[in-house]
Amino acid sequence: MTDSAIDSEVTMSREVNFEKKIKRRALILGLSKTFFTFLVFGKLFYLQILQKSKYGKLSDTNRIKLKIVYPERGTIFDLYDKPIASNRIDYQLSIFKDKKNLVHDYVKKLRGHINFSEMDLESIKNNLNEQDLSDFITIKRNLSWNELEFFEFMKNKFPFLIITKEKVRNYEDDLIFSHVLGYVGFKKNVTKMKLSNLKVGIAGIEKKLDSKLLGKDGWIKFETDSKGAVKKELNKKYAVPGGNIKTNLISEIQSKASDEMRGIRGAVVMINCHNGGVNCLYSSPSFNNNEFSDGVSLKKWNLLLADEFNPLLNRCIAGLYSPGSTYKLVTALHAIENQKFNKNKKFLCSGHVSFGNRKFHCWKKEGHGYVNLHEAIKKSCDCYFYNLARTLKIDDLAKFSSLFSYGQKTGIDIPNELKGIMPNREWKIKNRGEKWQKGETLNTVIGQGFMLSTPLQITLMTARMATGKKIIPSIISNKNEFENLNINNKNLEFIKSSMFSVVNESTGTAFNSKLSGYQKMAGKTGTSQVRRISMEEREDGVIKNEELNYKLRDHSIFTCFAPFDNPKYSLSVIAEHMGSGSKVAAPIAKRIMELALKKY
Secondary structure, eight states, X not given: OOHHHHHHHHHHHHHHHHHHHHHHHHHHHHHHHHHHHHHHHHHHHIIIIITHHHHHHHHHHHHEEEEEEOOOOOOEEOTTSOEEEEEEEEEEEEEEGGGGGGHHHHHHHHTTTSOOOXXXXXXXXXXXXXXXXXXXXXXXXXXXXXXXXXXXXXXXXXXXXXXXXXXXXXXXXXXXXXXXXXXXXXXXXXXXXGGTTOEXXXXXXXXXXXXXXXXXOEEEEEEEOTTSOEEXXXXXXXXXXXXXXXXXXXXXXHHHHXXXXXXXXXXXXXXXXXXXXXXXXXXXXXXXXXXXXXXXXXXXXXXXXXXXXXXXXXXXXXXXXXXXXXXXXXXXXXXXXXXXXXXXXXXXXXXXXXXTTEEEEOSSTTOOEXXXXXXXXXXXXXXXXXXXXXXXXXXXXXXXXXXXXXXXXXXXXXXXXXXXXXXXXXXXXXXXXXXXXXXXXXXXXXXXXXXXXXXXHHHHHHHHHHHSBOOXXXXXXXXXXXOBXXXXXXXXXHHXXXXXXXXXXXXXXXXXXXXXXXXOOEEEEEEEOOSOOOHHHHHHOOOOGGGSOGGGSOEXXXXXXXXXXXXXXXXXXXXXXXXXXXXXXXXXXXXXXXXXXXXX
């Protein structure tokens, strides 16, 4: 074979091999393209058909942001439909939860124009750790109009921030109703996880009727762009407001009590004798419950706790005082009702009574002379009741006193009421590990010794004596039918006429506080002693209240009802460390009662 033929055959063989190689590569490339095409289409089928629901939701999650809307609390009204606890609009600054890494930078940039207090910064820290359903984190509450105006002008520089508005609690008279209304606040351990910023009732009516006042939450859905900025509101579920509540409180009387007690620590309680409605329940000093609604700072809270006059204490239902001479009414009624005591019997008051190796002194050093029971109540003679105590058994007196709520809760429809102390033999052994001494009965019959009561109990005692009914006090509901006390009406009338003399006869201890109009008031003064007077001081002359250290001065107490012929209101005033009941508490009660009778 020639060389040219050989070369031609080699060349042909190379071309054949090259063509086979090209076809093989084309096949491999084709198969690869087909594989990847099927892979892509398969993945698309998987994502768009098989996993459409899942990834559709994820897409919506990225596109749609959810904002929880907290319910508006129900309004609380007084007896004449004046709102005393309502709501106001609170403008808040919020940020997307998935952009929380920007919070500190945003706050730093905004601080020159928006005020972030230490409490705000602490709140931000807490909110960043919350795990509720909302896609927003609140970083500033209670924006002022100037702050809102600034943000509207500069909001383009903060694309992930949004202004929202909530309804928050607002108290019309921020000091007058604080104790009885209570306040709202955060209580993480009882709220649902999705409502971590829900405010619930913490004290007073707000706590007692929280379930009715609360309402139900709603939500708003916002659409965002690819960068996460809000574009528009898509739809919403409206929150359901809480139910409204009408109380028996009368704003003007509560306000009058506040004015009268300015600078005085104590309590004022007024009860409607017809239906048991509590028209006034004022404790002094008070506190601003709007501060609690907005969120009280730790510093402010500690100051309130450290205050020696305890403004957080509702003295009306939890302040414990010796009822003093106001309790003589119960002692006297027990004696004539259960001991068949002769109310016309006279005892000599020489200024003191000797019992055992002790002397029990009357408030009037020179004594009252010979007095009967009516005069003893009118003049508040201690010695008469010391003599009366000799014939009484403490257990019988304690049992009878329970008819007038002493030693037990009154049943008022707000929380944290204390029952006080009505001592007897069992109580003494249980609490002091000692037997009851007869001399202790002499202290008890004049409302001293171990006995402690609340201003509400004293007022309720007076209301029950005025009506002969077992009245139950209520802030909310009205109970128009009450059972009888099963006490002889003649005996009740005797006590009531004695109370009439206290106020309306010139020798009565509260004569200077009789009503100025045609209507008459009956009452009883009381002076609650807070220190023991030594024999040496008795001999040298008892130090006047105004000369003592403030905390050693007597409490001033007065309880009353009016009108005398058809009792409508029972009223008690306790003025801490202000001396005798006739000098301070009685004049305050007179002015409050005159307002109530004139206008209500």
